[in-house]
Amino acid sequence: MRYSAYSIIKQALSGNRLWTPAWREPEPKPHYDVIIVGGGGHGLSTAYYLAKEFGITNIAVLEKGYIGSGNVGRNTTIIRSNYLLEGNIPFYEFSLKLWEGLEQDFNYNAMVSQRGVMMLAHSDGQRDAYARRGNAMRMHGVDAEMLDRKQLQALMPYLNYDHARFPILAGLLQKRGGTVRHDAVAWGYARGADMRGVDIIQHCEVSAIRRDEQGRVTGVETNKGFIGCNKLALATAGHSSETARMAGLELPIETHVLQAFVSEGIKPVVDHVIVYGAGHFYISQSDKGGLVFGADIDYYSSYAQRGNLATVEHTMEEGVSLIPGLSRGKVLRAWGGVMDMSMDGSPIIDRTPIDNLYLNAGWCYGGFKATPASGFCFAHLIAKNESHHVSRFLRLDRFERGHMIDEAGKGPQPNIH
C-alpha cells in the first residue's frame, strides 16, 4: 500500500480498520544471496539500497530483538554534516543529501526536520577551531555560518551567555542539520526493503558463523536454525566485536554505553539543535514538546543498556550550566544504548580478511545521521566488492597503515572520542 493523503482519507472513511502491516513476518528460507546481521538503521538501510539500487533482492535481515530495539531507536536523533576531515565530510554530506530526499524516496514520514545545528564556542581557541571547521565544510560545498554573540542572543535568548568560566562567544551553525524521528527511519527502511522482497526476520539471534575449509562463510547458526548465504554482512552496532569474533576477527573497537534523556512536554522554546562546546551536552525539542538531550558516555566498558547515576548528574549539571531554565523542568525518561567506540572515533565500512564477509561497525555516538549513506555505501560494497567513493577512507586496516580519521585529535583512546 502506498501512503499518501488520499490513502489517509480513504482509510479514515473505513474507520482505519483496513491498514495492512508495514512488513511481513516471514520464516527464514534455507539460503539467501546476502544475509545482513542486525536490524538497526544500518542493516535495514543496507537491505533497502541493495534491493532498490543494486538489484539484489534475495536478502535476509536477521535481528535478535525487534527492529528498532537497538541504537536506531535510542539515539537523540541529530543529523548534520559539520565535520572537519577529508575522510568524513563528503560521506556525511552524502548522507544529509539522502536525508533530504528520503521521505519521498521510501514513501514514509520520518519527520526530517532541518531546524539547524548550532555548535557553541566558549573560548578564542574554540572559536578559531570552529571557524576552521566551517571553512573546511564550505570548501566541500557544505553550508556553514559563523554567528557572533549578538546574533546568537537574538536567536537563542535563553542561553547562559555570561557564565563565569564558559561564556558563549560564537556559534557555528549548519542550517541544513536537524533531527529525524528515529524509529520511523527503521520502519520506513524496513517497509521499503520488505516491499522489494527482503525477508526481515525478527527475534533471530546469530550465535555462530559457519565457514568451509577455504575459510569462506557458508552461513550462520541462529535460534531459528542454520541459514546459508553467499555473502554475510555484519551491521551489529555495539555488538560488532561479538559478531566479528564468531569469524575469528578482532576489531579496533571498545563497547560503551551512552545515555539519553527526555523531559516532560513543555511549550516550544528550543528551536534548534544546540551543542554545548564546553561540555558535551546537546539538546533539541521534539514535536511533542519534550526536551531530548544527552552528554558523555559513562567512560567504562559496558554492554548494559543502562547507565550510571554519576553520568546522569553530570549531564544535568552541563544542561543547567548552558540553559539555567532547565533546572525547573522534570526528566520523564532516561535510557542507554551500547555503542562501538572505535580507536579514532570514525566508522568502518569495509571488506574483511575473509572474502565474503563484510563489516559495518565503529559508529560511536554518531551513526544515526549516517544511516542513509552507511546503508547506501555498504550496499555498494557488498554488491560490487569495491568501496563507494565517499566511504573509501573508512577502511578496517587504516590503523595498521597509519591513516586514522581522528576528528577530535584524541588518539587511540576510544572512551574519549
Add this chain to the structure above:
Amino acid sequence: MASLITCPHCGTRPKEEFSIRGTALTRPHPAASEEDWHRYVYLRDNPKGRYQEYWHHAAGCRRWLVVDRDNVTHDVFSVTDAAPARGASE
C-alpha cells in the same frame, strides 16, 4: 552499577574520583614486532561479560588500579593495585 569502587588504598569511593583508561593490557617489550604493537595499541578483544580495566584513582591516592568486573551486570569482583600485577614494585 560500578558507582562505588573500593580502592585498596583509600576504601570505598565514588566513581567520579576515578578516571578510566581502558582494558588492562600488558605493554609489549619495546623491541616487540610492529604487529604486536599494532595489536596492543589498536585491537581489542572487547568481550561481553568479565572485564579487567585500568582505573586511575585521580582524586584519591593517584594509584593505577585494575578493576575486575562484569560489563553487563556491573558486578565488581576485585580492585587491586596495578603495579604488582605488572611485576613492578609498589
